Amino acid sequence: MADLMLWGVLPYVVLVLFIGGAVWRYRYDQFGWTTRSSELYESRLLRIGSPLFHFGLLVVIIGHGVGLVVPRDWTRAAGVSDAAYHALALGLGAVAGVCTLAGVALLVWRRRTTGPVFSATTGNDKLMYAVLVLAIAAGLATTLVSTAAEFTGAHEPDYRTTVSVWWRSIWVLSPDVAAMAAAGAAFKVHALVGMALFAVFPFTRLVHAFSAPWFYLFRPYVVYRSRSGRTPPATRPAQRGWSR
């Protein structure tokens, strides 16, 4: 019963909160939709911590994508041995995870010790950081567990036959509760904290991630707008970001 609630119902509650919350906030709180950058107050620590955290996180996100989306049979069929796959995934995952954790640790420390940054920290930020740090720490713990299993040969179910199978089953609306129930404890904790992160995501400053401005690469440099609302043509042709 508990398994069904946790792995069969909760994911959908989180999805509704995540998507519905984001849409709701986008419609009603454009003004609050910002990074709320604190670089004006302090930049020495931010310049190390923020790129460390964000670039680490980018790799982590890509890693999650590959690990969860691509079934084991496919990589096997592509001629990648399980051992090679795990060595790569764990190696890269551990490095990226440690960078992310170190980055976020530096950011939290900066928030606590730099007077103006601390004054500008809201309760919402504190909650966000608690969930975020827990999610990263739990994620790193799963990497440790898997690595340990790899070296000691201890029996630990492969996440690619448990967590990933469950994750993919959510999207076809028939959650494979049993698969997730069979996963290791560390994975269960990580999945739960991860779901908490997604649930609060739209209601925190993290929404800035939705607005990653990739469109900047494609638009003309100078933007004109008309009072009447129609956009007048650009006076200079757009130039691609990579051509300069």
Add this chain to the structure above:
Amino acid sequence: MGRVMAQVAMVMNLDKCIGCHTCSVTCKQAWTNRSGVEYAWFNNVETRPGQGYPRRWEDQERWRGGWTRTRGGRLTLRAGGRLKKLATLFANPLMPSIHDYYEPWTYDYGHLITAPLGDDIPVARPRSLLTGEPMQVTWSANWDDDLAGGPELAAQDPIVQQVGDRVRLEFEQTFMFYLPRICEHCLNPSCVASCPSGAMYKRAEDGIVLVDQDKCRGWRMCVTGCPYKKVYFNHKTGKAEKCTLCYPRIEVGMPTICSETCVGRLRYLGVVLYDAERVGEAAAVEDEKDLYPAQLDLLLDPDDPDVQEAARRDGIPDTWLASARRSPVYTLIKRHRVALPLHPEYRTMPMVWYIPPLSPVVEAVSGTGHDGEDADNLFGAIDTLRIPVEYLAELFTAGDPAPVERSLRTLAALRSHMRRVNLGQERDPSIAEAAGTTGEGLEELYRLLALAKYDDRYVIPTAYGVDDADRGVIEEIGCSLDFESGPGMGGMGAAHGRTPAPPFGEASGRPDPASVETFHALRTRQTSDAPADRADLKGRVNLLNWDGNGRPEGLFPPKEEP
């Protein structure tokens, strides 16, 4: 001819600035009197030589604002192109810190009345507005006001460093002036080009550069992109803010607040027409010294029938064309070429122009016992006083002294010519000729610069562009304050007879935006000659707007009936 666009531009006559900061204060009252932008001055006045605000903003080796020309002749953002911008999004290495502006503070006034009785007189100590902690005040927006000669401070002026050490001593003894600065509302705005979310834009109708507060995501790239450091980051809301050229006022034909309240009456506002398709080309000319002529060349002659036809083709209404023909700004910039752009070498094509100060020259001449209104003395001094001229040239023409000299010679000729006129002497055409102009030209300048009537200084057409039917015949102008519950359509906003009336009386519903309230209070005060005793103020008197006349009802609470 390419696409013709209109721009509301400003000229400031530096000779008349007394450095009173009235413009800064009234601007602050109107726009940045809120937490989060305590440190921001959309209008600031700097003593030159001096470091300016934020400190050493002109040092583009460090801040990398504006544009540069690549070896291939293309224009690129000095701080790096699009990919570099995105890669440095997580922490912007070129972002100024609050200490480059100053840490905002208040005073612990409460202590004055809560201090326990004792021998010492209680004092209000400064407290940081960022942390609430007691702090030492060590710098502010105009900390080096009037201290231009101070060796430690003047030495930090990036332009002094450029002009060179050899001259510092002489220079300090002869030369000081004030430089009021607002956003330049550039034709080629690098702030707009730096904004990754596309939240900043240049308004097509009047060229005003604005930040869309709903679309800004706080990537803070505009702050570094602007070489004039005129975009500020609101650290409370996490959004960028900047000078709006008081667009709600401009739209109804009123001058900006800084202009309206300027004590020296030295600001001019008017429309210029320019060829938008040639902006990129003009901003990319190879030699920096050619930037001023290239920029001058962009501005189109509103009296030229071809220009008028092209302007109509591109949707500029006749009222705007008529206004452009009377524009004092065009007259000063192009007809007489006395006004110069600030730092054209940043290649943003700035649209706030400056008439360089002649006073250092006049003072040097009269200080040595000579006649400071004699043309030959002044012309000679302009030629020999290399230092002020070189300094001004670094400021206004990328180091080329010729246009600065030309402008100063015209101002000198104006002085001598008008003295002869006022003393009833015969006009001497050689004076005007020596400055490359005519007696009539000088008298036109005299009317603009010395008499400086309100209606000559500000020639601002009302807004257009809401509806194509507006063209030529604007009957009812649309206004940006004209939103739901706004004051447009003759209403007075939420608190003042809004239709439909708010359900639970005056105090219900959303409050008026501050801009709307200020707008109406100001308009009421400026257009009525009665004291602020008006029924529509609903029994309240806003002391900030009370002009001191009479004893308006509502100034004191009603007497209680015994």
